[in-house]
Amino acid sequence: MPRNGEDWPLISDMVAKNHRLIVFTSMASKQDTEGIAYQWNYMVENQYGNGGMYSGLCSNRVESAPLNDKNKSLVFINYFPTLPNNYDACEQNSEELMNMLQTCYHKAGNRWANFLAVDYYKRSNGGGAFQATDMVNGKHLCGCDDIHTCLPNSTSRACTTMRSTGRKFFIYEK
Numbered sequence: 001m002p003r004n005g006e007d008w009p010l011i012s013d014m015v016a017k018n019h020r021l022i023v024f025t026s027m028a029s030k031q032d033t034e035g036i037a038y039q040w041n042y043m044v045e046n047q048y049g050n051g052g053m054y055s056g057l058c059s060n061r062v063e064s065a066p067l068n069d070k071n072k073s074l075v076f077i078n079y080f081p082t083l084p085n086n087y088d089a090c091e092q093n094s095e096e097l098m099n100m101l102q103t104c105y106h107k108a109g110n111r112w113a114n115f116l117a118v119d120y121y122k123r124s125n126g127g128g129a130f131q132a133t134d135m136v137n138g139k140h141l142c143g144c145d146d147i148h149t150c151l152p153n154s155t156s157r158a159c160t161t162m163r164s165t166g167r168k169f170f171i172y173e174k
Contacts, residue, residue: 001037008073026063040064043074046104048117049082055096058104068109075108077101080119089120093128101132112139 024039031038045064060067121129142150144159151158
């Protein structure tokens with residue numbers, strides 16, 4: 001875990017040291033007693049469930065600091081209804097998801113999501129959660145609209161149509 005304002009390590013550095021897992025807890029005491037990162041010390045999170053699915057709005061979860069709190073270096077974006085709905089997932093995990101990521105980017109002080117939580121991640125009317133993850137990875141890595149367009153070892157607006165590998169962030173299904 002970063003200490004004294006340090007940045008999180010790069011994925012490539014974690015792999016090189018065989019440190020490939022970061023665990024977060026919602027119980028503050030576990031950070032001191034078990035060394036598990038207390039999530040609210042490190043991240044902001046938008047509202048989950050129906051409350052987090054209003055077009056054009058991206059409000060923070062009650063337990064979270066405001067989304068634009070830059071003292072928290074990680075951004076967690078939820079985009080799923082309160083009650084899982086397989087039928088509507090195709091629509092939700094498509095243009096609506098991409099629009100929410102843009103909205104939350106602005107609400108989080110122009111920071112892209114590091115984590116994305118959706119229901120039925122394989123369902124969409126297009127690229128879905130995978131396209132959303134490729135987009136935020138591209139924005140993080142090189143500023144491009146898709147990680148596959150980042151030039152190898154690029155750090156700023158070096159985009160191409162070539163496939164490359166880079167720093168990956170996470171997507172998971174709740």
